Amino acid sequence: MSGHTLDRATIAADFPFLTRRIDGERVVYLDSANSSQKPRQVIDAMSSFAATSYAPINRSAYRMAAEATEAYEGARAKVARFINAPSADEVVFTKNATESLNLVAGSWGRANLRAGDVVVLTHMEHHANIVPWHQLAAERGIELRWIPLTPTGELDLTDLPRLLDGAKALSFTAMSNVLGTITPVAHLCRAAHDAGALAVVDACQYVPHNVTDVQAWDADLVAFSSHKMLGPTGIGVLWGRAELLDAMPPFLGGGNMISDVRLDGFTCAPVPAKFEAGTPPIIEAIGLGAAIDYLESFGMAEVRRHEAELTRYALDTLTERFGDDLTIHGPRNVEIRGGVLSFAFRDLHPHDVSQVLDERNVCVRAGHHCAKPLMRVLGVGATARASFYVYNDTADVDALADALDSATDIFGF
């Protein structure tokens, strides 16, 4: 399927949001690290499925239900292939990456961690990979340790052996949603395993933008969300090694995840059903499957190439045009950086920056990006963040720079 080159002229027709006008002008969408826009192919796949092929899955035996079940399981198989999982049964559909990570803490964590046990996180984690562990810490008295950062926004692994010493799990992001930093996932998984710890990867920012191979990583559990990878909201993924998922107790309880229910107890269905209580996001799975098909029409290597190039262009352009007036957080080396640029502009508050940019239809996120501990490490309350995806090009970066210029007028530097 792969081979198309990513080039806005060619794919423009796929993204209806590019036709959106506000005050007569096009929208420069630079908030894909938050959530991505959706191509026609995804929207249409969902609409047409919902229109004439919709049926409940797993529970009914008539043909429409069997076909819907097949479509849903087909999406699972696509996800498995997309991340090179050994088996589709290792792919659990959740509501978002946040639920996936809560499942890890709530199921694996509750079953395996006792007071004093150590879980290692990093200073660049998203709240989704912090709060569930805090909740477990409050309930169980586990200890959290933190991998710090280098001045360039990479993980500082100097102390890794000591941090991992005696740890039961290392849970870390494959790519920072603030700094853009791509972390050495395979290296960290091996270090975790060498220390006897589980390796949990928050791949929310990685899977949408890179070739993902969970086996090459040798990870144990990997979480990500559909809505950041051209797919719909309402569905996320937890991949896990089969033996591990088999051994984990269920998380949410209800229909579909059981083998038997009696007045005095229940027994679980095998994975992945065990972790999919209730009616799953059926239409959303179809959408996620279509998003994967769409991404694979370019190939993830091409997606990565496109974004690395754009990131390079953005780093160069912004530095050239604004010099010291603009501080970009995170590594300059695009080899280890995804298409996420958090920046500070002059002494303007990011919220004001984003307001001024919005006046020019340039959409960036301003805030703590669900990474308050990282904000404190960076010594800021918030940042403005521009992030790229397949539909962005250099014209968007130029629009961002032009819009930043206009801030000067308003705040009168």
Added chain:
Amino acid sequence: MSGHTLDRATIAADFPFLTRRIDGERVVYLDSANSSQKPRQVIDAMSSFAATSYAPINRSAYRMAAEATEAYEGARAKVARFINAPSADEVVFTKNATESLNLVAGSWGRANLRAGDVVVLTHMEHHANIVPWHQLAAERGIELRWIPLTPTGELDLTDLPRLLDGAKALSFTAMSNVLGTITPVAHLCRAAHDAGALAVVDACQYVPHNVTDVQAWDADLVAFSSHKMLGPTGIGVLWGRAELLDAMPPFLGGGNMISDVRLDGFTCAPVPAKFEAGTPPIIEAIGLGAAIDYLESFGMAEVRRHEAELTRYALDTLTERFGDDLTIHGPRNVEIRGGVLSFAFRDLHPHDVSQVLDERNVCVRAGHHCAKPLMRVLGVGATARASFYVYNDTADVDALADALDSATDIFGF
């Protein structure tokens, strides 16, 4: 908005699935208690939002994000109005009713129940309102008590005071998804409160088909799902009284549900955000809002009238045509029965019944309907179940009866 009469000729154009042909014949969809079909209005609202109005909510400040946030909150307000909740802030979006009920057991239950505490359920509960309590029982040693059934499939309330004596919660269905029985919700809420117990209502089968007034019920917590009420998959609702939700600890942890996160802990956002960790089902909320608009174009009293009439017709027709060959479970009185008909046909296994019906494009569910304890009470392994919604009419009941006739040929009675 209300006032249209429900009549398939008028609304046929709204439901694309009615144009679906299998083997050249139309589909007789009688599985709405499992999951409903979706009208054009819902599909289009989602598509057009996803196409040109999609943006992340709550986290970004640019106009598209502000508008998306407003649309999402608008859906919350619609849900609140639809069930007569005092405030939209009392409406929590979950992934499905199952998550809603897990939230109740996991948050309220964990915070308030200790070993030996009693939770009262009924023999007609769906697994979604059993398994989470079993999980809590395994974790905490709480005791479950069960309200039994009368021979006609109603709740047997003879022993209610004794069952509720000392109980901390009564969690029960407003309408059985197997028997169709509509339970006396307000009466049960009052009985629970008189006993000092919390009243939790599984309204999954009730809200889509009836006028719902959570204040008239005087319920404490109410759960239901979008996909059973013409809306999309991937979104459910938990309504709760404000003071109760305020007092409950968070359930899933992550972005959006926090006020602050530090290395050593976190503080929660106010409700409803406290219970909506991670990126919520944004596009799905738009769809649910559109489903409510659509239902309100008839008014829920009309929906109920239509279904009661159809249920009456079905009870009469099937009894007339099959006599003792067909056993219908649940009450005959349509005043206390929704449009759900579980039946046994001769000595055929329900799975075979549904297979034969499917040959005629009549879609019914065969199985335990996620109510295994109820199956054991009924003394059966499974039932076949036909269920109705706005798009069904008497021709569908006739098609069901005709298809049942054909079973005779195949199994040679």
Added chain:
Amino acid sequence: MPGLEDLYREIILDHYRSPRNRGELPTPPAIMAEGHNPLCGDEITVYLQVDEGRVTDVKISGQGCSISQSSASMMTQAVIGKTVPEVRAIVRRFKGMMSIEDGDGDASADDTAVSLGDLEALQGVVKFPVRIKCATLAWNTLLQALDESA
């Protein structure tokens, strides 16, 4: 869409109406295993008597649809009197007919030599993917019992 006549062959309906080897065996010495089909609520109990590496008796109890009941009934006829390895080969062969690849060992060349006899009548189930779980329920439960007997 294949017709129902592919599914409901006469021999299947015969085993459904008059299931062979229904009942229970005392445990021990027999081994008991329970299986559930979460889709349709079927429950089956397989009693397995193994003596000196040979399946000397099998009994089935529980309830189920025509496909699961007839499959169980035919299964008992196919395996009683066979050695454990022979039984495992039959199971593999049957699952192969149901298009199920088994994780626990590839179908050996020998398996193709195994004759399924009446069971071939269940071939038509493959065209009704939802019913495959019905057809294989007894077999998976038998496997559980075999594993416990090992």
Added chain:
Amino acid sequence: MPGLEDLYREIILDHYRSPRNRGELPTPPAIMAEGHNPLCGDEITVYLQVDEGRVTDVKISGQGCSISQSSASMMTQAVIGKTVPEVRAIVRRFKGMMSIEDGDGDASADDTAVSLGDLEALQGVVKFPVRIKCATLAWNTLLQALDESA
């Protein structure tokens, strides 16, 4: 879409550039309250000194955008020297201007008599709904402090 000039009035930028009453007060006797704007990460600390039913001093620390900082700065000027009931009336009036209905008591007729002075410049924020939370952050935090002082 209203223009940015409705938002960034000169007087707002002035308070942003030169915030009044920044700093801290010793606690006790002062009361401290912290507020967060989860959207943008702003954090504000309000120090409140109440003596004999009168707000005698207010200091603000923390960080925030032009709207939250200027609103806090103007707030301090508006409330210092006022009695607690007067301060509550000002808060209600300000929130009313921000189109926020307050649960804790209806705006009394008196409130409309309260003058907001410079604060009127924040009127334009209403047209930018996302920024209302910025404008009201200091005020909600002040309310917390007032509640604790009661």
